[in-house]
Amino acid sequence: MTYLWAFLIGGAICSIGQILIDKTMLTPARILVMYVVLGVILGSFGVYEKLIDFAGAGATVPLTGFGNVLAKGVKEAVDKDGIVGIFTGGLTASSGGICAAILFGYLGALFARSKEK
């Protein structure tokens, strides 16, 4: 059942992005920024966790989920470390994904060249 919800919710979040691509002049970078910030906002109100509870990866895999990780991380860090947590929480929680992107990006550049279309 989780798989069906992951497909349905994940697909829905993506197709909203398609409306933004086709109907507005927003560049992809702006759309991604909107998703992340929206994820942080929904995450800090605790709303996004509820979506994750039944949609699972359908909510965590889209970039709004990345925003939620940032918001959740900062909350936990503030609980643990107080004011310092405001600075450390977001990046600590999201470090896995960012580090992987940098590492695999670099490795990609080592082994691949851009290809003609």
Add this chain to the structure above:
Amino acid sequence: MNMSKKQYKKYVKTKVTKSPLFKNMIKAYITGGIICTAGQLLNDSYLYFGFAEEQAGTLTSITLVFLSAFLTSIGIYDKIAKHAGAGTLVPITGFANAVVSPAIEFKDEGYVLGVAANIFKIAGPVITYGVIASVVSGLIYYALG
């Protein structure tokens, strides 16, 4: 041509074919849905192999980033994305593609000023605004808590 900028813009709109929104949305829905379902499968597999919930989530992200980086490097991700649109843009794989593709493209300018300097050329704003938003949310949480 006797047309104001406004009139011309309006006229141009009537001449240009629009993107097939409905078709594009369906394609985005399906690809986005599949990527999320794959994420769910990965997540459940990591849980099955005994990882804690938090770790399984992080490992899922890392695996998806790796797969996207691999498909980007061999020149397939952009071919899927041409059809999938937001279906491959919005998931974390789209973020990874935005990091890996400039790294590969700017290899010609060297590993420091090319690869490293351009790696966040497209995805940098996502991290910048994500972090700033998290700091604001942390500040409010701290002040209220």
Add this chain to the structure above:
Amino acid sequence: MQTIILNNKPRLVSCASIAGKKENDGNMSEFFDAIILDGRYGKKSWEEAESEMQKDAAFMVLHKTENKPEDISFIFGGDLLNQCMGTSFGITKLNIPFFGIYGACSTFCEGLILASMCVDGGYGKKVMCTSSSHFCSSERQFRFPLEYGGQRAPAAQWTVTAAGAALVSDSGGDISITAVTPGKVIDLGISDASNMGAAMAPAAIDTIKTHFKDRGLKNNYFDMVVTGDLGKFGYSIAKEKLKEEGVDLSNRFYDCGAMIYKEEQDAHAGGSGCGCCASVFSGYIFDMLKQGKIDRVLLVATGALMSTTSAYQGNSIPSVAHAVSIERVRK
């Protein structure tokens, strides 16, 4: 008067074109002098490949006309890359005095105008003009990395991988540049970089209208009026508006960008770039002139003069169109 009549009738002696793989799969393949099947052309970067193409196009013209580099008075060349690096790095090997020019995709006609004026005025006996564009070098400068997963809008155009070169001389052959109309920069407020055809159409309309008016020509004077790279949509805008304003070109009106690719090649609205007009003219149109299938052509290359900086700063796209009238004259 905006149009300059060239009384000494400088001759367009020879042209050469070299194009990429996608262009070879398109409608114009049989007319190109050479094809590069590897986009890097054996070089280490896309930019160097573009330079090499432009150099080769220039050498092909020299070869065809049995000229040596030292026979050429000077060369007008340009491309889309920052500081015209595509041209200057290729032209180095020719050892010919060089003027770098930038008119975005209108560069080829800009070069033809300057070259023919120089010859007409007696400042040079043989003057060459070259221009080029490369899909891969343009993408990385103006848009996204090649491996980036983006979607193109229906009105987006595909930068042509090609180079063209032409030789203007005071004598030789019966094909002459009879009049030229340098265009004004026109901006009708289009800021969508994926709809450059619409941004450039007003400039093309203005230049074509001016050329007909200045010379007092009838609408059926030219066998072909060919715009550079308006693409499908820009072309239909220009055609419709020209008709409304009294210059009804009906089936004499063509666009290089709309002609170069086949529908199934997924190039959306068509080709663009300096190499588009340069290669289609040097290949197809010049061939038709030489074979006597047509006698009079008005070539109107169009250029969208935006930069990545101006686009980020939210400016609209100013455009220019330069017209060159090429006609058969008595020997």
